[in-house]
Every structure is written in C-alpha cells, then in structure tokens.
Amino acid sequence: MVKIDKTVKSFTVLNFSKKVSKNQIMANFRKRGKTWQFRLSYKDNNGEYKKFEKGGYKTKKEAEAAADEAKKRLNNHSEFDNDISLYDFFEHWATVYKKPHVSEATWRTYKRTLKLIDKYIKDKPIAEITPTFYQSVLNKMGLIYRQESMDKFFHQMKASMKIAVHEKLISENFADFTKAKSKLAARPVEEKYLHANEYLKLLEITEKNIEITSYFACYLTAVTGMRFAELLGLTWDHVDFTNKEIFIQRTWDYSFTNRFADTKNESSKRKIPISPKTIKLLKTYKIEHWNKNKYNRVIYNLTNLELNKTLKKITQRNVHPHSLRHSFASYLIYKGVDLLTISKLLGHENLNITLKVYTHQLKEMEQENNDIIRGIFDNL
Numbered sequence: 001m002v003k004i005d006k007t008v009k010s011f012t013v014l015n016f017s018k019k020v021s022k023n024q025i026m027a028n029f030r031k032r033g034k035t036w037q038f039r040l041s042y043k044d045n046n047g048e049y050k051k052f053e054k055g056g057y058k059t060k061k062e063a064e065a066a067a068d069e070a071k072k073r074l075n076n077h078s079e080f081d082n083d084i085s086l087y088d089f090f091e092h093w094a095t096v097y098k099k100p101h102v103s104e105a106t107w108r109t110y111k112r113t114l115k116l117i118d119k120y121i122k123d124k125p126i127a128e129i130t131p132t133f134y135q136s137v138l139n140k141m142g143l144i145y146r147q148e149s150m151d152k153f154f155h156q157m158k159a160s161m162k163i164a165v166h167e168k169l170i171s172e173n174f175a176d177f178t179k180a181k182s183k184l185a186a187r188p189v190e191e192k193y194l195h196a197n198e199y200l201k202l203l204e205i206t207e208k209n210i211e212i213t214s215y216f217a218c219y220l221t222a223v224t225g226m227r228f229a230e231l232l233g234l235t236w237d238h239v240d241f242t243n244k245e246i247f248i249q250r251t252w253d254y255s256f257t258n259r260f261a262d263t264k265n266e267s268s269k270r271k272i273p274i275s276p277k278t279i280k281l282l283k284t285y286k287i288e289h290w291n292k293n294k295y296n297r298v299i300y301n302l303t304n305l306e307l308n309k310t311l312k313k314i315t316q317r318n319v320h321p322h323s324l325r326h327s328f329a330s331y332l333i334y335k336g337v338d339l340l341t342i343s344k345l346l347g348h349e350n351l352n353i354t355l356k357v358y359t360h361q362l363k364e365m366e367q368e369n370n371d372i373i374r375g376i377f378d379n380l
Contacts (some may be wrong), residue, residue: 027067029060036063040070084169085123090114095159103229103264104255112149113156116141118327126169138180147182154180193326196334198315202324205314209282211289213308217299221321224272225228225346226327228304228321229253233260235296236286244279246272248347252297254304260295268347326357333361 025042037160052070057063073260094110102110109136120137121129158175165173194202199222206219221231224246232252237248248270253261263269274282282298293300307321325346332342355362 013196025071027064027071029067031060034058036060038063038067038070040067065320083125083127086126086129087114087117087122088125089126089164089169090117090157090160093163094156097160103251103261104253105227105229106167106264109152110156113153116153116201125291126164129170129174131174134174135178138178142180142184144184145182146184147186150182154178154210173374191321192319193323193330194319196331198317199371202314202327207277207281210285212310213289213291213299213302214306215314216281216285216289217307218311218321218324219304219316220278220299221324222328223274223278224370225325226272227251227264227325227347228307229261229267230263230268230347231299232297232302234298235369236298237296239282239298240284241279244274244276246274248272257354264347267344269303270344270347320359329354329358330361 003023009143016201025040028039028041030037031040032055036059037052037053037057038057039051041049041051043049054066054070055063057066091114094114094223099107099109120140136315138150138154141153145153146320154175158173161170161173161175193199203219203222206215206222209215210219220226220234221228226246229251230248232254233250234246234248238249246265248268251261251263253259271378286298290298304321311319311321311324328345329342332345333339339358340351340355342358343351346354
C-alpha cells in the first residue's frame, strides 16, 4: 500500500497483482479523536497478508460505507481509491501506460497535460467531473491555447478516462461528450517548413560547410527527415555505404539520461535511402571532420539550441530543426513521391498522420493534379 499526501486531501493508491476473495477481507473500525477510521485486513492469492486503512469519517456509519466500497474495489481488482483526484489518476496512468513506451519528447507532452490539469482542474476528484464542467474547462483553454495544444490535451485525457471507466471509478467517459476548439488562429503553415527554393538553398549552403557540425547536422536532417533525437542516436554501423541507406534503430535521450533510447514507436524503426552525394559527404565528414566518441555516434556534442541557431542563421527565418523534417516531406510531395512511401520514410504510425500534417501541400497541388487528370482523359 502506498499513501500519497496532498495539500488539500490525501488518497491511497492500491497495488494488487491478484484478485481478493470476499471471505478473506476482515474489517475493523475505531474512533480517533472526533473521526472514525476503518482497516481492512486480507490475504491475497499469493498468501501474503496485507492491510488497507483510511480515516477522517464523521460517523461510524460513514466509515462502514467506505469500507464496503473499498471491499468492492479489492474484489473488482481496482487500483484506485474512489475519491482520487483527476491529477493523481492521470499522473499514475501516464506513468504506467505511457512513460515506458514513448520517447522523452512525447513524455514531455504528458507532463504539460499534468500542468494544465493542475491549473484548470486542481485537486477535483475524478468522480465529480461532469461533461459540462469539463467542457467549461476546454472553453477557457480555447481562449489561450492553439488547436495543436488543445488536441494533445484532449486526446490524452480521453485515453486516460477509458481506463478510469474500466477501473469503475466513473461510469462514463466525460470526455466523450465534449469538444476541444481553439479560438486562436492557427500558425501559418509557412512557419512549419521551408519553400522549395529555401530548402534547396539550405542544402547548397550546408553541404559546403560540413566541417561545422551544426551545418552538417542541418544537411543530414534535411535529406533524411530524421527527428533530432534520431539524428543524435545515429551511429556509423547504421550507415550502409554500399546500399546507400541509413537505418533508424534507436534515438539519443538528450534531455535526461544522455544515453541511447528506443524510437518513438515501432514504425520509427526504418530504412531511409540516401543519395550518392550524401554518401560522399558522409565519408568526407568521417575522415576529415568527425569527432571520435565512445558511442560511435555520427553527430556528437550538438545541442538542439545550437542547431536551432544555425538554422535561423542560414534561413533568416523563425523556423526550427523540426521544420527540416517537414521540408523534406513537403519537397518529396512536390516532386510527386506517393504519400505511403513518405509516411514510411518519416516513421509515422499510419498514413492518417501524414495526411493530417501535409494537407496544405496536397491542397496546393490540387489544381495541378486536376489538370493532369483532365489531360489523361483528353488524350484517350
């Protein structure tokens, strides 16, 4: 049993690996000062004796009712007390279900959601949250945050509440009946990627300055679409000079551990074709400019901030390293590469993600594609 005390109230998270039989649970009650307390004693299916206690009830009758509810939860294999706050439930859920399986960058979005819960919902018990209350929170957030931030918060909350329903903490998922809409205008698409002429200019500048690590990092990112953590996690044994391919098998945790880490998802483990020019530059870089290191990493001792400064210096625009990934994909679309191939090159989990991100590019090409279609049937 693990007790966690909060400033406003305390709650208990129960850790059980086996279901408990009803006839194994014994309840005892006692009065401490002006309030009543109950204690449940039981033996789990492993034969281990355990106890669960809680106090603060005004009458013995309230303590008995709470004990009965706790017995039900023990027998239903629930891990949570019924008055757990939304903040504490989400924190526990994210730690158990998400943290072991997502990248550090993705994990930071869950921590941001926790901060938003703390700001707008505070210690409100999960059982007291209604769709109407939650919608009012989303409405307030919509005045301050853009749609992208709203979507992350909304989807993470909805996923966590599915488990809350399964744990019988709530009967229905209150997020099912709500909408997350930002009142702020979306960021211009142009801020996310470089136009074709800007993209080609960047390649021209960076390939002439590969002796500078940040410049070569910009070049590699621009011609592969790698995420920054994937770039830092690339080692020479994952560069296939013969078949002209780069293998993405792991990342580098540059925020916390400074060690190798798993990829964002299984789809992120992939092969990316590289040109003969890139092969030549890689060989030159390794022989003449590479900083040898014990991990055999291609790009070593480079921060995200340094790469960001270099990119802005080259482009004279407020774009970011991730913009190179978008520029890579946008340029391939512009050149007629099919979306399924691009989705695999980017390591997206499914094609829908690619479609959502690059809708703007497809719209720009709509008239051109319409003319192609007209030409096909006109020539029949």
